[in-house]
Amino acid sequence: MTQDVIALTPQMPDTRTLLAGLHAGGPDLLVNRAGDGSVAQLCTAAGQALVSLEAPRYLQVPGEVARLLGPDVRAESPVWWTEARATSSVEGAARLAGSVAGRLVAVHGGTVWPRETGHTDVVTDLADTAADTFPLGVDLLTEKAAVVIQGRPVIAATTWLTDVVRNAARTERELQLVTPPSTRLTFPARTLLDGLPSRWVVNDPECGYYDGLSGAVLHWHNGRFTHTADDRPQIADAFRPRPGTEGERQLLLSIRTVHPADGHLVLGGALEQAWRTLTGAPPAGWATAEPVSVPWSPRQLTDLARTRAQQSLPTWAVAIGTPDHPAIATVRTARTRLGVEEHITLAVGYRADQHTPVDAMPELAGSLAARHNLATMVGQLRTARADLTTPAHHEPPPVPLAFTLGPDAVAELGLDHARRALTDTAPVHLGPATRPALHYTLGDGTDAAAWQRLRQINDYLATSTGGD
Numbered sequence: 062m063t064q065d066v067i068a069l070t071p072q073m074p075d076t077r078t079l080l081a082g083l084h085a086g087g088p089d090l091l092v093n094r095a096g097d098g099s100v101a102q103l104c105t106a107a108g109q110a111l112v113s114l115e116a117p118r119y120l121q122v123p124g125e126v127a128r129l130l131g132p133d134v135r136a137e138s139p140v141w142w143t144e145a146r147a148t149s150s151v152e153g154a155a156r157l158a159g160s161v162a163g164r165l166v167a168v169h170g171g172t173v174w175p176r177e178t179g180h181t182d183v184v185t186d187l188a189d190t191a192a193d194t195f196p197l198g199v200d201l202l203t204e205k206a207a208v209v210i211q212g213r214p215v216i217a218a219t220t221w222l223t224d225v226v227r228n229a230a231r232t233e234r235e236l237q238l239v240t241p242p243s244t245r246l247t248f249p250a251r252t253l254l255d256g257l258p259s260r261w262v263v264n265d266p267e268c269g270y271y272d273g274l275s276g277a278v279l280h281w282h283n284g285r286f287t288h289t290a291d292d293r294p295q296i297a298d299a300f301r302p303r304p305g306t307e308g309e310r311q312l313l314l315s316i317r318t319v320h321p322a323d324g325h326l327v328l329g330g331a332l333e334q335a336w337r338t339l340t341g342a343p344p345a346g347w348a349t350a351e352p353v354s355v356p357w358s359p360r361q362l363t364d365l366a367r368t369r370a371q372q373s374l375p376t377w378a379v380a381i382g383t384p385d386h387p388a389i390a391t392v393r394t395a396r397t398r399l400g401v402e403e404h405i406t407l408a409v410g411y412r413a414d415q416h417t418p419v420d421a422m423p424e425l426a427g428s429l430a431a432r433h434n435l436a437t438m439v440g441q442l443r444t445a446r447a448d449l450t451t452p453a454h455h456e457p458p459p460v461p462l463a464f465t466l467g468p469d470a471v472a473e474l475g476l477d478h479a480r481r482a483l484t485d486t487a488p489v490h491l492g493p494a495t496r497p498a499l500h501y502t503l504g505d506g507t508d509a510a511a512w513q514r515l516r517q518i519n520d521y522l523a524t525s526t527g528g529d
Contacts, residue, residue, distance in 0.1 A: 064147040064155035065213060066178050068162040069126060069136040070171035074117050074143055078168045082145075083114065085160035087185045103157065111154045111187060113198075114161060115220065117143040118354050122346030124384030128448075129217050129247070129352055130174050140171070142352060146221060149200045149210065157184040198225050202234075203284035210239045215450060217351035218249035218379060218391075230257055237262050237286050240273070242299055245450035248389045248408050249351055249379045262286045263453045265299045273453040276300030302455045308413025309447040312339065313459055315439045316405040316429065319469070322396060328366055329359030331433035332380060332390055332405050338425045339409050339418060340388055344380040353381040366394045370401075382409075387449050402436075410447035417442065419462055423500050426465040427491040430498035435467040439515070442506030461503040461511040464518055468496045474525055482521040483514060 068074070074082070083092050083103060090111070091104045099116040119141055120126065126136045143165055147158035155178070163179035166172060173179030195201065198221050201208035207229040209222075216222070216238065229236040236259040246254070246261065251274075254261060261273035270279040270286060277294035279286045288294040318331045333343045344357040355361070357380065366376040375395035382388035387410035394403050411417045422440050429435035441459035446452065466488075471479045479499055480488060488499040501518060504511030 064149070064158055064178075065211075066145045066147070066155075066158040066162040067130070067174045068141075068143040068145070068165040068171065068179075069134070069174065070117075070141045070143070070165055070169040072169040073119065073141050074165045074169060078165055079114070081168070082161040082164040085164060085181075085184060086111065086157050086187060087183055089185075090187075103161075105187065109148075109151065111148055111151055112158045112161060113146045113221075115144045115146075117141045118352065120352055120354050121356055122353050122381060125346075125352040125354075125381070127384070128381075129215050131214055134172065134174055136172055141169075142354075144219075144221075146198060148195075150195065151187060153184055153187045156180075156182075157187065160184050196225070196228065198222075200239075204234075205283070206235045206237045206285035207232075208237045208239060208286075211244065212241060214243065215245050215247060216240065216250050217247045218253045219352075220350040222250065223253065223350055223377075226253060226257060226259070229259075235259060235285060239264055239286075240453070241265075242453050244273075245446075245452050246273075247351060248449045248451070249391050251451045252391045252406055260286060261453070263297075263299070265297065268297050268299045271297035271300060274451070276455060300454050303452070306446050309445065310411045310417050311443050311445045311447070311449060311459070312409045312411065312417055312419070313441040313443065314405070314407040315437075315441075316403070316407065317436045317438070318403045318405070318429070318434045319397075319399050319436045319467075320401045320403070320434045322401050326363065326401060327359050328363045328394060328401070328403060329357075329392070331403060331429050331435065332392060332407065333357075333359065334428055334433060335405070335407055335425055336380075336382065336388060336390075338421055338428070339407075340382060340386045342383065342386075344388075344390070345383045347378055347380045349376075349378050351379055353379055362392075362394075366401075370394075370396045387447060389449050408449050410449045412447045415447075417506075419506060422463045422465075422502075423489060423491065426463070426498065426500045430465070430467050430492055434469075435465065435498065436470060437467060438465040439463070460506050460509060461515045462506050463503055464501045464515060465491070466499045466501075466522075468492060468498045470522075471499055472496060474522070478525065482518045484517070486514070 093102045101114045102110045103112040121139045145158040145161045147154040159178035162173045163181045200210040239262040242265045263273040276296040277288040346353040348354045369376045378392045380390045390407040440462040443459035445456045488501045490497040503514045
């Protein structure tokens, strides 16, 4: 299992302190640069990477440390987050990572997570072997899968995980994330895994391996974890619903906008509008990976997307809300033949004693259509954890609430034609009569027949547009 150790310090680790940490393995180890130069690696003379040390990240967003590491970790923002990751293939590498982090904290104060791993001893009993080495962060590499074994309580869409995901996809391997049953996924991590050939493998001491999202019993076969060949995979007993979050809900929005590609464009407006409508405030922060580090800034998001678009690259970002009102989103921005597209997935959590503002959907849809170039929006409701993490047991799937078709799409289809997308429900017109958006109510979040209505709309639109 890859060992992650994090130094949380009130001051930025300076170059001298970082070098002192990197010499925790004595003078025989080499220090190399990796990735884009933001990662330092401690390597043996044979070239085997033992520990990677990521560049310190300055977390200015309140609640991020507690969200990802647990409420018992005392490190209030702003704080410097410096992560050391040890390979699982060399005994003693985890202790070396603990010494690297411990030395940073010894100089600058703060704390090490996990607390028991921090120390300042020199670690020299490290095997210098080149046998079966894998990319740092990957515990097993086969022709079919990149297997990552993690024991963290919360798996986030960190820089290293997104790098592993990208490399697995590039080499046409399936990413398989192996965790204990107590581990949860953040919403961005779940979203990241959903979009790729991947599997969350839960290692339960009582029932063995199972899929953390579907519950299917898994076994190791032909270089990867897979379920049996039966038409109906067996569901693990450990996947049964658990008590403790009764009445908690998640409101989910999938928003797609299409903007003209011009120099005056500022991205993030649709996301901020949705956030304000549902929570009363804008996002607290954003970043291109978790932990979310900087205050929310549409201008900075736009500048990054514009720079990446010049390299023909999309931009993927995470936005987070305040701790007192859980909300989190992922945003993918790309230049397409239609213009600049934003694909936003927003989740807002509600406790049992809180009102879920499903009645705000038409108002939100109208404002997005009028001011933020809305193309489509789907609203869904589910019974699930208010903290927006995904546990390794069954939670009911989301149920559609509403679908909105933006004014450009309505104009392209023709208003009369678009109005007939649902045979049993007339849509609400939003905006000017000459160029309206159409808002279709699908249900109240409890009626499973709403899925059939949403499929009917999708099939109708696909047929009308030739599947584009």
